[in-house]
Amino acid sequence: MFEKVKELLVTELQINADDITMDAELSADLGINSIELADLVMICEEKFDLSIEDEDLHSFITVGDVVNYLENNL
Numbered sequence: 001m002f003e004k005v006k007e008l009l010v011t012e013l014q015i016n017a018d019d020i021t022m023d024a025e026l027s028a029d030l031g032i033n034s035i036e037l038a039d040l041v042m043i044c045e046e047k048f049d050l051s052i053e054d055e056d057l058h059s060f061i062t063v064g065d066v067v068n069y070l071e072n073n074l
Contacts, residue, residue, distance in 0.1 A: 002063070005066055006020045009030070009040070012040070
């Protein structure tokens with residue numbers, strides 16, 4: 001799942017692949033703003049055919065948080 005999320009970050013948000021680790025913070029380390037986070041959520045919902053609740057977004061601090069959420073909800 002990490003590789004799939006990493007690929008989305010690289011292709012959809014033009015994040016440098018070398019910067020993406022499980023511990024990388026979406027905002028602080030990767031520079032993702034709230035609009036880009038919303039885009040990432042929509043892309044994940046479409047790609048993985050799931051619905052991510054707005055209140056769950058607050059738990060997305062690191063790439064690992066996104067990966068774990070997807071793994072636990074698929």
